[in-house]
Amino acid sequence: MIPNGVTPADDQIAADIFGVSVxxxxxxxxxxxxxxxxxxNRKGSRRRLYSxxxxxxxxxxxxxxxxxxxKPRYDLPPVPASGSPDDLLDLEESLQALPESRRVTLPTWKSYRYGKKTRLPDPDFNLGGKEVDGEIVGGEDFxxxxxxxxxDKDRPDRGNPTGRPVGVKESQSRPPNPQAEERKxxxxxxxxxxxTTLTAKMLGEDLGVHPVHAERLLRAARLDKVIHLLKANPDLTxxxxxxETGLHVTKHASKLLDDARKAGTDSQ
Structure with missing residues (x-):
């Protein structure tokens, strides 16, 4: 857990501070x-974390x-106590943050990370990852x-797949958020x-949003563009x-193209 107010660091950052190799x-x-x-870091986690x-x-x-x-006489700044709504939690800690009655098994929770029916929100922070084509690769999410x-407030109650009382029809979808639409x-x-030059960092600075949010926006913009290009040229490669999108890795471009074709098929 990374308490609110702490700048997180891993072994690589620690090694850089002390001028040695990791x-x-x-x-x-x-x-x-x-x-x-x-x-x-919690016991059993794969990454050491420091302030x-x-x-x-x-x-x-x-x-x-x-x-x-x-000999050094260490007088280190204290680490703030945990418990803040803005503490950063890893995947397992996120599960434990829920009331016990709302928790699922850890394997089920892990399946929510990239799930299609039930999916966790995008992480707020990534430590140790590297940006490749506007996406963070590796590292650890928080x-x-x-x-x-x-x-979790919007997640259906356990035992009720719809999260609605029996006989109650689904309410209308929420209206679009004007600020979100402007950012898109x-x-x-x-x-x-x-x-060919736009990066998530540039986009985040322009919009004043967190880099993780900027990555999602850039990915969505690329997907929209490829969907539009496919309409004019179904044989897009x-x-x-x-x-057209500035992606450097062919595998990433192929994945984006596949997603665009699927999105176009689903909308028909």
Whole structure:
């Protein structure tokens, strides 16, 4: 769990702060030598998590102590207590954030991550991933506590597949959010203006949204564009998609093309 107010760091970021390779950092277990350094990851998680603020303070103290030939006297900033709606939770912690009566099994919860019928909201933060063609690859995803709890409010009650009392018809769909529609339109506009150079980072800065949100908007804009291109040219190729959307990896372009064809078929 990453408490609200903490800048998260993993082994790679820690190694960069201390000026060593990540392999050296892990082999020497340097984190165990820093008195007061708190590990934020839950037991059993695959990634060690630290407070970047604590790491920076520890590094500064080690440099000071080295300059005067002393042993470091660590006085690290405290880590805020957890419990805030804006704490960042990994996938398993997100499940535990739900009331016990609302929890499913862990395998079922994991299936919700990329599910089609029941699907978790997109993560609020990714640590350690790399951007490739506007999508984050690798790393670890985190959700704010409030994101999971808000999503759960709209989830059907267990035992009632529809989430509605028997005999009650489904209500009308929610009206579109004007701000969301404006952002989608702006993403489409920027993609048309800069088809080969637009990145999620550029889009996020233009719209003032979180990078994860910008990635989703850019992906949606690319999909819309390919759907439109398919109407004019049903024989569109992955190479055409790369040229028109700025994707660098042919596999990503092929996936986008397949999704566009499926979306076009579903709408007919």
């Amino acid at each position: 392999g050296y950092w892990q082999d020497t277990k340097h984190w165990e030598k820093i008195r007061g350094l708190k590990l934020l 970047k603020e604590q790491l920076l303070a520890a590094r500064a103290e080690e440099e000071r102590a080295k300059a005067v030939n002393e 959700w704010r506590r409030r994101t999971i709890l808000d999503w 339109e702006r993403a489409r506009q920027l993609l048309n203006e800069h088809p 992955p190479e055409d998609v790369q040229r």
